[in-house]
Amino acid sequence: MNRRAxxxxxxxxxxxxxxxxxxxxxxxxxxxxxxxxxxxxxxxVDVRVVVRLGDTVQGIFxxxxxVPGTARFSLPAGTYxxxxxxxxGFARGAExxxxxxxxxxxxELTVEFPVGFSASATWGYYAVDLHAHSNxxxxxxxxxxxxxxxxxxxxxxxxxxxxxxxGDGHAPFAEMAARRGFPVILGVEITAFRWHWVAYPVEAxxxxxxxxxxxxxxxxxxxxxxARQKGAQLIQVAHPFWTGAPYFxxxxxxxxxxxxxxxxxxxxxxxxxxxxxxxxLFRFWNDGRRYxxxxxxxxxxxxxxxxxxxRPRTYVHVEGDLTVEALLDALGRGRAFATYxxxxxxxxxxxxxxxDTVVLKGGEEIRLQAELFVAPREEPRGLAHAEVIRNGxxxxxxxxxxxxEGMIAFTDTPTASGWYIVRVVATDGDQAWTNPIWVExx
Numbered sequence: 001m002n003r004r005a006x007x008x009x010x011x012x013x014x015x016x017x018x019x020x021x022x023x024x025x026x027x028x029x030x031x032x033x034x035x036x037x038x039x040x041x042x043x044x045v046d047v048r049v050v051v052r053l054g055d056t057v058q059g060i061f062x063x064x065x066x067v068p069g070t071a072r073f074s075l076p077a078g079t080y081x082x083x084x085x086x087x088x089g090f091a092r093g094a095e096x097x098x099x100x101x102x103x104x105x106x107x108e109l110t111v112e113f114p115v116g117f118s119a120s121a122t123w124g125y126y127a128v129d130l131h132a133h134s135n136x137x138x139x140x141x142x143x144x145x146x147x148x149x150x151x152x153x154x155x156x157x158x159x160x161x162x163x164x165x166x167g168d169g170h171a172p173f174a175e176m177a178a179r180r181g182f183p184v185i186l187g188v189e190i191t192a193f194r195w196h197w198v199a200y201p202v203e204a205x206x207x208x209x210x211x212x213x214x215x216x217x218x219x220x221x222x223x224x225x226x227a228r229q230k231g232a233q234l235i236q237v238a239h240p241f242w243t244g245a246p247y248f249x250x251x252x253x254x255x256x257x258x259x260x261x262x263x264x265x266x267x268x269x270x271x272x273x274x275x276x277x278x279x280x281l282f283r284f285w286n287d288g289r290r291y292x293x294x295x296x297x298x299x300x301x302x303x304x305x306x307x308x309x310x311r312p313r314t315y316v317h318v319e320g321d322l323t324v325e326a327l328l329d330a331l332g333r334g335r336a337f338a339t340y341x342x343x344x345x346x347x348x349x350x351x352x353x354x355x356d357t358v359v360l361k362g363g364e365e366i367r368l369q370a371e372l373f374v375a376p377r378e379e380p381r382g383l384a385h386a387e388v389i390r391n392g393x394x395x396x397x398x399x400x401x402x403x404x405e406g407m408i409a410f411t412d413t414p415t416a417s418g419w420y421i422v423r424v425v426a427t428d429g430d431q432a433w434t435n436p437i438w439v440e441x442x
Contacts, residue, residue, distance in 0.1 A: 044069020087155020167204025
């Protein structure tokens with residue numbers, strides 16, 4: 001290229017850079033700094049702040065893991081909506097504020113969250129997001145130490161990390177969690193080309209996936225065995241019908257291996273793939289195969305509005321004090337429910353919980369009861385309806401009239417062994433599903 005042509009092209013480039021710079025909000029007008037102080041019961045808490053300009057998300061900010069309760073960020077001049085969250089949609093709603101940022105101005109905003117509803121204090125259920133990534137994954141961006149703040153801001157009781165074929169994020173995640181007194185589970189997402197599983201708890205390792213398993217044409221039994229050797233108490237099928245890695249598409253193949261324990265019935269925002277998984281899990285349960293239903297965000301990016309850590313999530317019932325060991329034991333027994341928001345305390349005969357077996361004589365009744373709750377998200381919402389499902393069929397539906405709390409009761413006389421679950425739907429469509437209470441009729 002000759003000097004004149006080069007100069008002409010350079011001039012065009014500089015003109016475009018100048019035009020774009022002047023049209024960008026951050027350059028067209030100077031901005032200010034916003035500080036959000038967040039408290040719950042007078043103490044600072046981890047917080048997520050979503051900043052909107054009209055209907056467009058301008059940024060997502062968190063209080064740092066080292067300094068809970070203080071989120072500080074800069075914005076160009078303008079009027080914004082701040083959606084301030086701690087356990088939003090599960091324990092309480094978000095706090096929404098409008099702020100006007102002016103050039104050179106510092107804005108300080110204090111948010112005191114209401115106590116809200118505690119599933120752990122009220123029912124003994126603890127929240128965990130059983131599929132979550134950090135930037136140790138090739139496709140993730142969340143720093144593992146900051147994932148502690150992200151998950152605590154979501155209102156989770158136990159942290160969780162499962163990166164693709166690596167445990168490189170384990171140490172920084174666990175170290176920060178220990179400093180914060182936050183119990184965590186360290187896992188791995190075993191990622192083959194065609195199939196994915198989440199194994200936990202495990203030491204940091206790189207799964208050695210055989211070529212036939214990698215391509216989805218061989219039994220994953222050796223891969224499961226390796227995970228067990230690395231400490232895995234539980235193996236979970238990730239997004240079983242997602243087109244990118246549909247392990248359940250191999251159900252009828254001779255190499256399908258059923259040596260897993262849990263099944264993700266909700267992965268990220270609910271989809272037709274998740275609905276197919278629920279239908280398949282009903283078939284498993286009707287065959288007496290007691291896999292545990294769980295829900296997880298599979299989030300990779302802490303500042304992407306499409307990736308919301310802790311939504312959906314799994315609640316696990318733990319007897320006595322919370323420990324990781326007790327939670328994993330209860331989860332493996334099916335003492336859990338999966339949810340996008342509605343909370344469910346499901347019992348039979350007064351004391352049996354999901355995962356338990358109620359033994360009945362022929363002609364004897366089973367008495368089912370569920371206490372229900374749903375918190376607002378950014379907008380108010382309530383409970384729409386609940387269903388009792390027996391062996392895959394809805395046997396009773398309850399209208400809940402948009403209230404935030406409710407209770408349902410149902411008596412049945414099963415003629416054969418089987419199972420019952422409760423499904424709950426909120427007025428905005430968010431759902432929850434319990435695991436089965438099993439019934440043995442003699």
